[in-house]
Amino acid sequence: MINRRSFIKSTAAVAGTTAIINPYTVLADYGRAHPVKGKLILRYRPYTLQLRHVFTISSNSRSTTPVVLTELEYNGMTGYGEASMPPYLGESHETVLKFLSKVDLSVFDDPFEMENILTYVDGIMPGNRAAKASVDIALHDLVGKIIGQPWYKIWGYDPLKTPNTSYTIGIDKPDVVRQKVKEAEPYKILKVKIGRDSDKMMIETIRQVTDKPICVDVNQGWTDRQYAVDMAHWLHEKGVVFIEQGMPKEQVDDNAWLTEHSPIPTMGDEAVQRLDDVMKAHKVYSGINIKLMKCTGMREAHKMLTLARALGMKVMMGCMTETSCAISAAAQLTPMVDWADLDGALLISNDIYKGMQVINGKVTLTQWPGIGIKKLA
Structure with a gap:
């Protein structure tokens, strides 16, 4: 777990030199200052949500929602993520699994490089927003766990x-x-x-x-x-x-x-x-x-x-x-x-x-x- 006082101190130092703070840049700077190299391992599996009631909106009805659950592991810690695909998003189990199969995080050895990692993920293919969210959420969960604090x-x-x-x-x-x-x-x-x-x-x-x-x-x-x-x-x-x-x-x-x-x-x-x-x-x-x-x-x-x-x-x-x-x-x-x-x-x-x-x-x-x-x- 990262010492909170050290994290706040490093954040304050950055704040003194920038007008607008990008928290992901701050975290990346922290990661470079305290390198703990490892390997990012992405895992994922399809899952189907069962709705308690048939859900009807102006355009359709459904009783299930397909999702894909993701896990991002680093040095024995795991972050969890999710892609949910209601019909109007145009994504499915097949498209999300196909996208995630193209995600290669082996070039990153530091989860604190969040801006670089998520920019890379966003650029793999256009669209696929729920699939991308599943990696983003897992990465946020992982980094928050390493720091030992919730994101709020x-x-x-x-x-x-x-x-x-x-x-x-x-x-x-x-x-x-x-x-x-x-x-x-x-x-x-x-x-x-x-x-x-x-x-x-x-x-x-x-x-x-x-x-x-x-x-x-x-x-x-x-x-x-x-x-x-x-x-x-x-x-x-x-x-x-x-x-x-x-x-x-x-x-x-x-x-x-x-x-x-x-x-x-x-x-x-x-x-x-x-x-x-x-x-x-x-x-x-x-x-x-x-x-x-x-x-x-x-x-x-x-x-x-x-x-x-x-x-x-x-x-x-x-x-x-x-x-x-x-x-x-x-x-x-x-x-x-x-x-x-x-x-x-x-x-x-x-x-x-x-x-x-x-x-x-x-x-x-x-x-x-x-x-x-x-x-x-």
């Missing part, structure tokens, strides 16, 4: 400032929706999937049984700007706090018009994949939804968060259906966001990790190093 501390975040997480309710029949609301009793805010002709039914059904705040995810389901803004006003009257990706991402002008006329914030999701998309989303949406599987992992998510905050945008930390591995990795960033939607592991029945917990509806981080997880099986 490495980044300097206050764990007491985490938000409540929403609990997702997919599109369904009224009796099923009411049952899902009952199951969501511990949660302070509900995320409701809409974007079909059943939008008002979904909200009115929920309002029959609870007055909790609601956010809605339209998944690009609205195509007419006037309908969208009329719905925004109606949703505002029903206690909805924001709208996620109301219209197709290609309808940039329509989304900007909706944001201008909506009484509640709009969040870009499908329209905001990676760092380059943050500037494009500025003044088109009120904020952005960052997901590790979209942006290649924690390194880029951290950059997106920093840029969005500099632009005065709202930030939400989201997820796919994932194990507690990827969920806990994303949770490391939550002390700096406005909203969290990190219920992915709560929606599955075969999680194999223990990590971030939801206590009284609030994202609650562990003090375990790295991404803050322990393997159960």
